[in-house]
Amino acid sequence: MSKRIDVDHLNVFYGDFLAVEDVSMTIEAKSVTALIGPSGCGKSTFLRTLNRMHEVIPGARVEGSVVVDGQNLYASEVDPVEVRRQVGMVFQRPNPFPTMSIAENVLAGVKLNNSRISKSDAEELVEGSLRGANLWNEVKDRLDRPGSSLSGGQQQRLCIARAIAVKPQVVLMDEPCSALDPISTLAIEDLIAELKNDYTIVIVTHNMQQAARVSDRTAFFNIAGTGKPGRLIEMDDTATMFSSPSEKATEDYISGRFG
Amino acid sequence: MAVSSPTTDLAPARSARHRGRLPDRVFHGLSAGAGWLILVVLAAVAIFLFLRAWPALSASAEDLNAISWMNGASIATYVGPLIFGTLLSALLALVIAVPLSLGIALFISHYAPRKLAQGLGYVIDLLAAIPSVVYGLWGALWLAPVLDPVFGWLSGTLGFIPLFEGYTAPARNVMAASVVLAVMILPIISAVAREVFLQTPRLHEEAALALGATRWEVVRMAVLPFGRSGLISASMLGLGRALGETMAVLMILSPGYAVSFFLLQPGQHQSIAANIAAKFPESSGLSVSVLIATGLALFVITLLVNLAARAIIARRAEFSGAN
Amino acid sequence: MTTPTPLARAATSAPLEPEPQTPSPLAPRGGRLPRYVPYAVGAASLVFAYLLLLVVASPGIPSVVASAAALYAVAITIVSRVVEGHRWAVDRLATTLVTFAFAVALIPLVSLLWTVGSKGAALFSAEFLTTDMVGVFGDMTSGGVAHAIVGTLAVTATAALISVPIGLLTAIYLVEYGRGRVAKGITFLVDVMTGIPSIVAGLFAFALFTLIMGPAYRSGFMGAVALAVLMTPVVIRSVEEMLRLVPNELREAAYALGVPKWLTIVKVVLRTAVAGIVTGIMLAVARVIGETAPLLITVGILTRSSWNVLEGRMATLPVFAYNQYQQGGVGVDRAWAAALTLILIVMILNLAARMISRVFAPKGAAH
Numbered sequence: 010m011s012k013r014i015d016v017d018h019l020n021v022f023y024g025d026f027l028a029v030e031d032v033s034m035t036i037e038a039k040s041v042t043a044l045i046g047p048s049g050c051g052k053s054t055f056l057r058t059l060n061r062m063h064e065v066i067p068g069a070r071v072e073g074s075v076v077v078d079g080q081n082l083y084a085s086e087v088d089p090v091e092v093r094r095q096v097g098m099v100f101q102r103p104n105p106f107p108t109m110s111i112a113e114n115v116l117a118g119v120k121l122n123n124s125r126i127s128k129s130d131a132e133e134l135v136e137g138s139l140r141g142a143n144l145w146n147e148v149k150d151r152l153d154r155p156g157s158s159l160s161g162g163q164q165q166r167l168c169i170a171r172a173i174a175v176k177p178q179v180v181l182m183d184e185p186c187s188a189l190d191p192i193s194t195l196a197i198e199d200l201i202a203e204l205k206n207d208y209t210i211v212i213v214t215h216n217m218q219q220a221a222r223v224s225d226r227t228a229f230f231n232i233a234g235t236g237k238p239g240r241l242i243e244m245d246d247t248a249t250m251f252s253s254p255s256e257k258a259t260e261d262y263i264s265g266r267f268g
Numbered sequence: 269m270a271v272s273s274p275t276t277d278l279a280p281a282r283s284a285r286h287r288g289r290l291p292d293r294v295f296h297g298l299s300a301g302a303g304w305l306i307l308v309v310l311a312a313v314a315i316f317l318f319l320r321a322w323p324a325l326s327a328s329a330e331d332l333n334a335i336s337w338m339n340g341a342s343i344a345t346y347v348g349p350l351i352f353g354t355l356l357s358a359l360l361a362l363v364i365a366v367p368l369s370l371g372i373a374l375f376i377s378h379y380a381p382r383k384l385a386q387g388l389g390y391v392i393d394l395l396a397a398i399p400s401v402v403y404g405l406w407g408a409l410w411l412a413p414v415l416d417p418v419f420g421w422l423s424g425t426l427g428f429i430p431l432f433e434g435y436t437a438p439a440r441n442v443m444a445a446s447v448v449l450a451v452m453i454l455p456i457i458s459a460v461a462r463e464v465f466l467q468t469p470r471l472h473e474e475a476a477l478a479l480g481a482t483r484w485e486v487v488r489m490a491v492l493p494f495g496r497s498g499l500i501s502a503s504m505l506g507l508g509r510a511l512g513e514t515m516a517v518l519m520i521l522s523p524g525y526a527v528s529f530f531l532l533q534p535g536q537h538q539s540i541a542a543n544i545a546a547k548f549p550e551s552s553g554l555s556v557s558v559l560i561a562t563g564l565a566l567f568v569i570t571l572l573v574n575l576a577a578r579a580i581i582a583r584r585a586e587f588s589g590a591n
Numbered sequence: 592m593t594t595p596t597p598l599a600r601a602a603t604s605a606p607l608e609p610e611p612q613t614p615s616p617l618a619p620r621g622g623r624l625p626r627y628v629p630y631a632v633g634a635a636s637l638v639f640a641y642l643l644l645l646v647v648a649s650p651g652i653p654s655v656v657a658s659a660a661a662l663y664a665v666a667i668t669i670v671s672r673v674v675e676g677h678r679w680a681v682d683r684l685a686t687t688l689v690t691f692a693f694a695v696a697l698i699p700l701v702s703l704l705w706t707v708g709s710k711g712a713a714l715f716s717a718e719f720l721t722t723d724m725v726g727v728f729g730d731m732t733s734g735g736v737a738h739a740i741v742g743t744l745a746v747t748a749t750a751a752l753i754s755v756p757i758g759l760l761t762a763i764y765l766v767e768y769g770r771g772r773v774a775k776g777i778t779f780l781v782d783v784m785t786g787i788p789s790i791v792a793g794l795f796a797f798a799l800f801t802l803i804m805g806p807a808y809r810s811g812f813m814g815a816v817a818l819a820v821l822m823t824p825v826v827i828r829s830v831e832e833m834l835r836l837v838p839n840e841l842r843e844a845a846y847a848l849g850v851p852k853w854l855t856i857v858k859v860v861l862r863t864a865v866a867g868i869v870t871g872i873m874l875a876v877a878r879v880i881g882e883t884a885p886l887l888i889t890v891g892i893l894t895r896s897s898w899n900v901l902e903g904r905m906a907t908l909p910v911f912a913y914n915q916y917q918q919g920g921v922g923v924d925r926a927w928a929a930a931l932t933l934i935l936i937v938m939i940l941n942l943a944a945r946m947i948s949r950v951f952a953p954k955g956a957a958h
Contacts, residue, residue, distance in 0.1 A: 094849025302760030371692020399881020512788020
């Protein structure tokens with residue numbers, strides 16, 4: 010169910026301010042693509058344009074196109090709500106719904122849309138999604154406990170289970186481990202490696218080692234200075250990016266952070 | 269099947285969007301409509317009061333003379349003493365309530381043991397939950413006898429000042445009404461004030477402490493300067509409350525229509541709100557319009573006071589970098 | 592209402608009052624007063640005030656306490672001035688005054704609750720709550736508030752029916768949709784609306800309905816509209832506050848699952864904030880249930896029960912209390928009992944509101 014993403018000459022604006030300028034890239038299906046770069050370089054903004062989440066911020070708009078499996082997400086007849094069902098997202102801080110149990114959290118995408126689902130289908134979906142997120146064994150005995158009763162790392166895996174329960178084609182991850190301890194981080198990284206068999210994954214990270222560990226391809230974003238737009242500097246196989254990048258800026262950034 | 273199958277692309281999305289977008293628009297429209305309704309209601313308050321007051325505003329002197337309690341006054345000369353009485357009682361209440369509220373707010377925010385602080389705030393908030401008619405009963409039947417010896421002493425020792433001249437029992441004067449009004453506006457003033465005091469930047473307080481300041485010096489150097497405009501706007505909000513309060517004045521004050529500063533004499537003053545409540549049940553026709561005209565005046569006065577309070581709050585919000 | 596931030600609370604804690612017990616190079620010139628001194632001064636002031644009043648007039652508890660308080664403020668300042676110096680004397684005086692201010696504010700609260708409780712108890716009984724005033728006249732001590740409770744419930748419920756949907760939707764607009772000038776303008780208007788005096792709201796409802804229905808029209812609905820004008824801004828404020836407490840991350844989580852905005856608001860935002868919203872609405876109801884002036888001029892008074900909100904006068908508790916107070920005699924006792932009933936209803940509403948916010952609040956994170 011994974012799909013390839015083609016981004017073509019994408020500009021992102023907040024009002025009149027050009028936040029991200031002229032990004033073109035291809036994200037391969039069933040791969041992990043890492044977006045790295047300094048703070049404020051627009052990598053998170055860019056990530057959010059892949060499922061039109063940036064539209065939540067008033068005044069945000071986009072020029073250019075993002076094509077998922079032959080369909081431009083920004084074509085006029087496309088509903089952003091539907092886009093987000095095809096392109097799921099996991100956030101920086103785990104955000105399970107506090108009013109829902111663990112099982113309900115997994116089913117949130119179905120339930121919140123007023124869709125009906127039979128009890129057996131629901132149980133199947135909960136188990137499948139939690140297994141997919143490597144969480145089933147830890148929570149199978151307490152599915153009706155509040156999602157917020159889990160630890161931070163478990164909550165984040167619950168959020169991943171929730172995201173994959175709606176069967177998206179792509180999963181976007183916005184610094185999914187930045188609020189977690191090292192052990193939980195490793196669990197999530199292992200999970201990402203497994204998820205890539207089924208999904209196209211795009212992950213934003215500040216952690217160079219994490220990018221090197223989990224991703225197949227890496228894109229480096231940079232910013233010339235405050236008030237300037239962020240740009241895609243280069244994108245290549247992760248191994249190449251971390252060993253012999255073609256741009257000086259990439260090398261500086263990676264060596265400054267990596268060593 | 270509720271969950272889209274693995275082979276779904278975005279094509280079915282296009283058919284689904286009509287399902288998704290119409291309720292969205294309806295919901296947005298409903299909530300925006302409710303928002304605009306606030307504007308409509310406020311405009312309606314002004315318009316309908318004006319419409320019903322118009323017969324009185326445009327009536328001839330003869331017609332107005334026919335109303336017994338007008339005593340031959342024009343609208344302006346009738347409402348004048350009422351406005352004076354309203355302002356006098358509210359300002360007196362403010363003079364009593366502001367220092368007390370300042371103390372209460374400081375006590376809760378900076379003096380009380382911090383475990384108790386929240387509970388104590390709740391106790392003060394209880395004062396706001398008590399219905400105004402109960403304040404009226406309490407003021408007229410409990411407080412007035414208690415105030416009697418105090419006022420007697422005040423008039424006896426300070427009677428040479430015209431303000432306190434000629435007290436006659438029972439304590440049904442504007443001072444007694446203002447004491448009750450002061451109690452009624454204590455909670456709102458102290459609640460706003462303590463919220464502002466609690467926002468004092470910790471750095472300012474620590475800076476004062478680092479200079480070896482006593483607790484009072486911390487309050488004077490860091491807390492009060494920071495909270496001054498907050499206290500002013502809190503007082504204005506309290507003033508707005510006191511101006512419009514009906515029952516306490518109605519049940520305590522022995523009314524009169526003079527413009528005088530004899531705070532301890534009964535039968536000198538009356539507030540607009542209490543006057544309306546007192547006369548309304550027995551009025552009809554033009555006299556109702558006269559009362560509504562006075563109500564329009566009260567509306568305008570409280571509007572101006574509240575606008576001033578909000579303007580001060582807004583200015584403070586702009587200048588304060590603390591939030 | 593205020594929840595002090597941890598920072599601000601921390602600022603009120605111990606370090607603000609360094610009290611070195613032993614003279615040290617850091618102690619103020621002349622040292623500090625030992626801890627027992629304020630208590631000793633307080634006790635001395637009480638005794639002295641009592642003796643003083645014994646000479647001048649007959650001492651009663653209020654006058655002794657008041658004079659003792661004044662004496663204490665002066666005495667502690669002088670003692671501190673002599674032993675500790677000017678700065679500490681000012682500090683002691685400020686502490687004394689601030690504490691007294693709080694104590695003074697408790698006097699009306701305690702006396703009010705005590706008076707209403709004791710005087711209201713005279714007539715307050717099950718019978719008082721279950722009979723109306725039909726056929727009660729003169730010095731008869733029978734009669735009760737059943738009809739007034741009915742009217743108060745009917746009018747207040749109608750007011751809530753009007754103001755809750757409007758308030759809820761407006762708050763949703765302000766938090767979830769509104770931005771820029773329109774939202775700012777509406778916020779401002781809500782503030783203005785909060786300041787409308789209750790009697791003006793009553794006059795507005797009166798003007799509105801009498802222009803449409805004729806000058807003699809009186810009804811519970813008219814009173815409910817007046818109360819709704821007073822209640823709506825309170826509902827908007829509290830709901831707005833609750834909605835703003837819902838973390839944005841939850842909205843984003845729902846959007847990212849492909850949930851439309853309106854469903855996100857209804858099923859995630861409102862659901863998360865529901866306890867706070869219900870609490871806020873109940874507190875708003877408690878605020879208007881005791882309103883007297885607007886009902887006095889729109890609903891009037893009646894001696895029997897009426898559930899018909901749309902036509903005719905009704906009895907309500909606050910107006911009943913005022914009406915009985917005005918009649919004097921036994922009426923005053925009925926007024927106190929009605930006031931007690933009203934306060935009990937308000938307190939029950941307040942307590943229930945706080946319980947709801949405790950019980951139904953979303954369960955917190957791992958303990």
